[in-house]
Amino acid sequence: MSTYGLNKLIRDINRSPAVREEYFKDQVSLLDRYALSVDERQALRSFDIGKLYRMGVHGLILRPFTLLHEVSEPDYLKAIRG
C-alpha cells in the first residue's frame, strides 16, 4: 500500500458519511485536501478501477468504494484483472 494519500482518501469516503457526501457533491475540493499525485488524482476523477487497483489501492478499500458506486462484482473483477 504505497499510495498512502489515495488509500487514505478512499478509506475516508468509505467510512465517513460527511466525507462521502462531499465526495459525491464536490469532488475537487475534497481531493485538494489529500496528498495525491497527478496520476492518482486522474485515476480517481475518471473512476478507473483497474488503474486504482494497480496503483496499490487495497482490495478492502477499493471494493467497498466501488460498492458505493453500485459496481457489480463481474465488472469490478474485470477491471482489476484487466
Place this chain on the structure above:
Amino acid sequence: MPIVFACAGSHAPGITAWTEKAPREQVDRFVGGYNIVQRELAASRPDSILLLTSEHWANFFLDHIGAFCIGRGESFEGPIEPWLRVGKAIVPGNPKLAEAILHHCYESGFELSYAEELKLDHGSMVPLKFITPEMTTSVVPLIFNTLATPRPTARRCLALGQVLGLLLERSDERIPVVATGGLSHDPGEINHGFIDREFDAEFLSRLEKGDLDRLSAYSDRELLKAGAGTLELLAWICLAGVMAKHKPRVVVYEAVQLWATGVGIVSYAPVAPRA
C-alpha cells in the same frame, strides 16, 4: 466462573448485503447455524460478549496501527457500510471489563492498543445481527490487524487467547467469547471468488481436534495462500487459545461461491439446546 459460551463465525458482507444471490439451501443451512449459536448464546445468559474481530480499515489505518486493539468505549456505532443491509445501531460497550482485560494483558506480556472510539463494520455487525439481533448485549471488541504487514503471528494470537482465558475463567461476570471472520476468501483482490475448500476442511479439523500446536504454527504465508481474508482466522486461533482444552464442534460449513467465501460456524457448547 468458567467461560459461559464461545463460538466463531464468518462475517462476509454478502451474508446480509446480497443474501439472495446464494443458493437458498446454502443460505438456510448457514443462517440455521447462526440460529443455533444464537440460542446457545442466549442460554448462557451473557453479561457482556468479548468479540474477537478483524476489521476492514474502519479503525486501523497506516497513520497508526497496532497488532491488537481493545475498545473500552461506553458504546460503539455500526455498521459503517451503507450498503450492508444491517440497520444502524449503537452497541453498548463495557469499559470496566475492557479495562480489566487491558491491565491483565499488560501484566501478562501483551501490551494491547486501546481506544475509546471504535467503529463497527461488517466484521462485527454481521455476526451480531444474528447472535444478538436486539443489539442490546454489551460488547467489548478486540480487533486484530489482519490487513497491514507485519501482522501478528498465529502463535501470538493463540498465546493471547490463553492469557485472556485465565482472566475470563475467574471473572464474576458471565462472558461468552465470540470470534469472527474467515474462512478462505480473497475479498476485493485478484483471486476474489477463490475458495480453498481443502484448506478450510483442514483448518476446521485442526480446530475440532484441539490441535493447538498446529493452529499456532499457521504461518502468515500459509493463511495468505488461501486468500487475504483467510488471515481473519487469527481471531479463531485466539479463541482456541481462550478455550484451552475445550474443543469445538463444527455447526456448519458452506463454500458459498456467490458470497466469494467459505463460511463456517463452530461452537464450544457441547449440545445445542432445543429451540
